[in-house]
Amino acid sequence: MVDITPAFSKAQEESKKLTSKPTNDELLELYGLFKVGTGEDFSKAEKPGMFDLKGKxxxxxxxxxxxxxVTPEAAQERYVAKVEELKNKYGFDANKVPEAVKS
Structure with a gap:
């Protein structure tokens, strides 16, 4: 089990309160860092189907x-730094209600 740092938890919340949507590449970087940072086991990940481009x-x-x-600890640090970068680039509203995630 990976210890989740308070900064990582805070960055996860703050990433949902950006005032503009980051690029797909930036979102994919956050996704990968999140998965590694939380210690999820990649070897158990299901490979996406041929037509699941988003999943791929x-x-x-x-x-x-x-x-x-990349270690979980390093991924958490990079995630926090990336969210800070995105807050500066796209704006941040601490009072924003996060949008519901679409599947």
Whole structure:
């Protein structure tokens, strides 16, 4: 089990309160960092189907970090730094109600 730092938890909440949507590449980077940062086991990840393009991109973003041997602790630090970068780039509203996530 991976220890989740308070900064990582806070960044997860703050990532939902950006005033503009980041690019797909930025969102994929956050996704991969989140998966590694929470210590999810990539070896148990289900490979997406042939027509699941979104799933393939997410899977690849996660796999790239696993292949780089990024530790959960390093992934959490990078996630926090990325959210800070996105807050500066896209704006941040602490009072924003996060949108419901679409599946």
């Amino acid at each position: 991109y997410k899977y690849q973003a996660w796999k790239d970090l696993v292949d780089e041997s």
